[in-house]
Amino acid sequence: MAYLDHAATTPMLPQALDAYIAAAREVGNASSLHGPGRLARKRVEESRERIAAALGARPSEVIFTSGGTESDNLAVKGLFWARRDVGKSRILASAAEHHAVLDAVHWLEKHEDAEVTWLPVDATGRVDTDIDFGDDVALMTVMWANNEVGTLQPITELAALAKASGVPMHTDAIQAIGHVPVSFGASGVSAMSVTGHKLGGPQGVGALLLGRDVKVTPLLHGGGQERDVRSGTLDVAGIASFATAVEVVVQTQQAEAARLTILRDELVKRVFETIPDAVLNGSPDNRLPNNAHFSFPGCEGDALLLLLDAAKIAVSTGSACSAGVAQPSHVLLAMGTDPLLARSSLRFTLGHTSTSQDIDALIAALPAAVERAKRAGQR
Amino acid sequence: MSGGVDSAVAAARAVEAGYDVTGVHLALSKNAQTHRTGARGCCTIEDSHDARRAADVLGIPFYIWDMADRFHEDVIDDFVAEYAAGRTPNPCLRCNEKIKFAAVLDRAIALGFDAVVTGHYAQIIDGKLARSVDLGKDQSYVLAVLTQEQIDKSMFPLGDSTKEQVRAEAAERGLSVAQKPDSHDICFIADGDTQKFLRERIGSVPGDIVDGSTGQVLGQHEGAFAYTIGQRKGLALTRPAADGRPRYVLSITPVNNTVTVGPAEALEVSTVEGARPIGTFPAGPLEGLVQMRAHGKAVPAVVEVADGVLTAQLRQPERGIAPGQAIVVYQGDIVLGSATITSAR
Numbered sequence: 053m054a055y056l057d058h059a060a061t062t063p064m065l066p067q068a069l070d071a072y073i074a075a076a077r078e079v080g081n082a083s084s085l086h087g088p089g090r091l092a093r094k095r096v097e098e099s100r101e102r103i104a105a106a107l108g109a110r111p112s113e114v115i116f117t118s119g120g121t122e123s124d125n126l127a128v129k130g131l132f133w134a135r136r137d138v139g140k141s142r143i144l145a146s147a148a149e150h151h152a153v154l155d156a157v158h159w160l161e162k163h164e165d166a167e168v169t170w171l172p173v174d175a176t177g178r179v180d181t182d183i184d185f186g187d188d189v190a191l192m193t194v195m196w197a198n199n200e201v202g203t204l205q206p207i208t209e210l211a212a213l214a215k216a217s218g219v220p221m222h223t224d225a226i227q228a229i230g231h232v233p234v235s236f237g238a239s240g241v242s243a244m245s246v247t248g249h250k251l252g253g254p255q256g257v258g259a260l261l262l263g264r265d266v267k268v269t270p271l272l273h274g275g276g277q278e279r280d281v282r283s284g285t286l287d288v289a290g291i292a293s294f295a296t297a298v299e300v301v302v303q304t305q306q307a308e309a310a311r312l313t314i315l316r317d318e319l320v321k322r323v324f325e326t327i328p329d330a331v332l333n334g335s336p337d338n339r340l341p342n343n344a345h346f347s348f349p350g351c352e353g354d355a356l357l358l359l360l361d362a363a364k365i366a367v368s369t370g371s372a373c374s375a376g377v378a379q380p381s382h383v384l385l386a387m388g389t390d391p392l393l394a395r396s397s398l399r400f401t402l403g404h405t406s407t408s409q410d411i412d413a414l415i416a417a418l419p420a421a422v423e424r425a426k427r428a429g430q431r
Numbered sequence: 432m433s434g435g436v437d438s439a440v441a442a443a444r445a446v447e448a449g450y451d452v453t454g455v456h457l458a459l460s461k462n463a464q465t466h467r468t469g470a471r472g473c474c475t476i477e478d479s480h481d482a483r484r485a486a487d488v489l490g491i492p493f494y495i496w497d498m499a500d501r502f503h504e505d506v507i508d509d510f511v512a513e514y515a516a517g518r519t520p521n522p523c524l525r526c527n528e529k530i531k532f533a534a535v536l537d538r539a540i541a542l543g544f545d546a547v548v549t550g551h552y553a554q555i556i557d558g559k560l561a562r563s564v565d566l567g568k569d570q571s572y573v574l575a576v577l578t579q580e581q582i583d584k585s586m587f588p589l590g591d592s593t594k595e596q597v598r599a600e601a602a603e604r605g606l607s608v609a610q611k612p613d614s615h616d617i618c619f620i621a622d623g624d625t626q627k628f629l630r631e632r633i634g635s636v637p638g639d640i641v642d643g644s645t646g647q648v649l650g651q652h653e654g655a656f657a658y659t660i661g662q663r664k665g666l667a668l669t670r671p672a673a674d675g676r677p678r679y680v681l682s683i684t685p686v687n688n689t690v691t692v693g694p695a696e697a698l699e700v701s702t703v704e705g706a707r708p709i710g711t712f713p714a715g716p717l718e719g720l721v722q723m724r725a726h727g728k729a730v731p732a733v734v735e736v737a738d739g740v741l742t743a744q745l746r747q748p749e750r751g752i753a754p755g756q757a758i759v760v761y762q763g764d765i766v767l768g769s770a771t772i773t774s775a776r
Contacts, residue, residue, distance in 0.1 A: 355538075361492060362453070428537075428538050
């Protein structure tokens with residue numbers, strides 16, 4: 053099995069798995085006042101401090117959530133509602149956001165009368181920094197690195213612009229952490245989404261890093277466990293494991309990025325050698341080290357996925373599914389890609405378990421898959 | 432794999448026979464409903480989940496293929512156009528002809544597969560399409576539009592079983608769809624109200640209901656498409672016929688938007704003609720059985736195909752033969768071929 057879909061989820065790091073099991077053996081609700089409760093609380097707070105240290109935040113700025121989708125929703129809706137209370141109701145969002153942001157923005161537009169200005173991206177997926185802020189902006193949201201094509205955004209520059217206009221900025225940094233240096237504090241953003249399972253932690257746990265002075269309206273009401281912004285019993289084992297994974301990937305980021313860049317460049321080179329008419333999407337320079345995203349003209353992406361899957365190679369079409377039906381990616385469409393070409397796309401993403409054998413396996417299977425998919429044609 | 436019990440068991444049998452099987456669910460609706468309602472057996476998100484679960488249980492890969500555009504064009508639009516033209520189409524037959532054993536089969540072959548397996552109740556005996564052993568469930572009628580080439584690349588593993596056996600086998604295999612109700616309505620008409628569906632698409636076109644023998648106007652209709660040859664109920668005749676006997680729809684004439692009615696005997700026909708014959712017919716007339724609706728009886732006839740027209744002389748007159756339906760020719764239980772009924776007299 054060649055697993056080339058680390059951007060969907062990556063295997064748990066052994067250290068993170070050990071941390072999970074150790075914590076999961078213990079009883080304790082972090083909100084309980086007795087001994088076992090205090091022990092659980094201690095694990096949570098230690099984890100909070102470790103995540104904060106690794107990501108350039110203060111511990112009080114770490115709000116644990118159930119993962120990326122919740123973090124994005126909390127940031128987008130929470131910031132919108134809090135800012136609407138002071139008369140700001142416009143959202144600036146990049147057109148290439150993940151669906152967890154995109155759909156939250158659409159929902160606010162439809163149900164909460166939000167005005168939305170979609171920030172265009174260029175052909176490589178980069179947001180134009182020439183932004184008209186005006187005086188009615190509730191928030192700006194631009195992802196750190198795109199989950200489909202791997203394009204990195206000029207977050208620090210955008211955050212400075214937002215700050216100058218008094219606008220809180222959120223960034224979804226889920227694909228970036230562990231692959232490029234990420235510091236919440238140094239970036240200047242007000243809110244940042246993080247999740248465990250994209251960096252070797254468990255699925256179902258994540259965090260929103262939220263500046264101490266930034267107001268958000270809660271989505272989940274209950275015990276008020278997390279700064280009164282997020283309620284729900286904390287997932288102690290998940291949090292301990294998540295923190296371990298964050299620490300490991302931040303420590304090894306530079307070396308791992310160098311290793312994956314070499315591997316990714318080899319993958320790109322060999323794809324072009326075997327499929328000369330393949331088109332590499334995204335940015336040549338501002339790109340995640342683990343991402344390669346191609347269009348294969350004349351092929352349907354989901355046909356390629358099926359054929360590679362049968363050859364035990366796991367890849368993604370990179371686009372969102374509704375009931376499993378592939379739609380042309382909104383990211384590629386925002387980049388100006390022809391819809392038919394957009395539907396012919398595959399995303400290959402590498403991670404900590406990737407080796408050149410994975411690329412050998414892909415290159416061995418790809419020509420036959422492309423030939424067959426071409427024969428099946430495009431709808 | 433529709434998400435129903437039949438395709439799940441068909442897939443299971445193909446796996447057990449040693450084939451390398453991949454499950455495919457067809458997305459046929461652009462706006463799939465979340466849950467099943469009424470007697471529809473497909474096309475909701477719940478159905479695609481059921482299909483996926485069956486594939487999981489069988490340990491086979493599973494994908495959803497988006498055929499919504501093709502289905503809309505080739506099946507739904509055709510369905511509406513046929514009704515608008517005064518004919519009575521069979522959308523299941525059309526779907527088999529254009530989608531399942533054409534678009535899906537072609538794509539599968541191109542991708543390296545050898546055949547399409549479905550949960551239809553029919554058999555292939557010595558390469559020929561034949562009736563299922565479960566005559567109550569037999570679906571050879573809606574498969575009779577397939578060419579020999581399509582049949583050669585098809586497998587119907589349920590043809591030698593009864594529905595009861597299939598359900599029992601599904602339960603034994605731990606398939607959760609074992610007790611899922613049968614579907615019997617047209618899959619793309621969510622509430623089962625075909626008349627409403629057609630009215631929304633064709634519109635209301637009032638016209639006369641006329642007595643076939645006297646030419647007398649007996650009532651008004653809101654659209655000739657709402658009627659089917661042989662229909663008795665829902666005619667809303669404002670004046671009774673002279674003889675006081677029930678009236679049936681004899682014919683629909685879209686050109687002057689007229690529905691012609693008459694007594695039951697006037698429905699009787701002995702000669703049926705069909706266009707677009709498919710299948711292998713010997714030269715000259717042959718003695719066989721013909722079936723002219725999905726759940727109709729097969730009746731003896733002399734059939735001849737010449738110059739692209741199939742002509743069947745029925746041994747006994749039959750009633751309610753509707754243009755647009757298929758006439759399927761059998762010899763015993765073997766399907767020789769089919770044609771689309773164009774006229775009956």
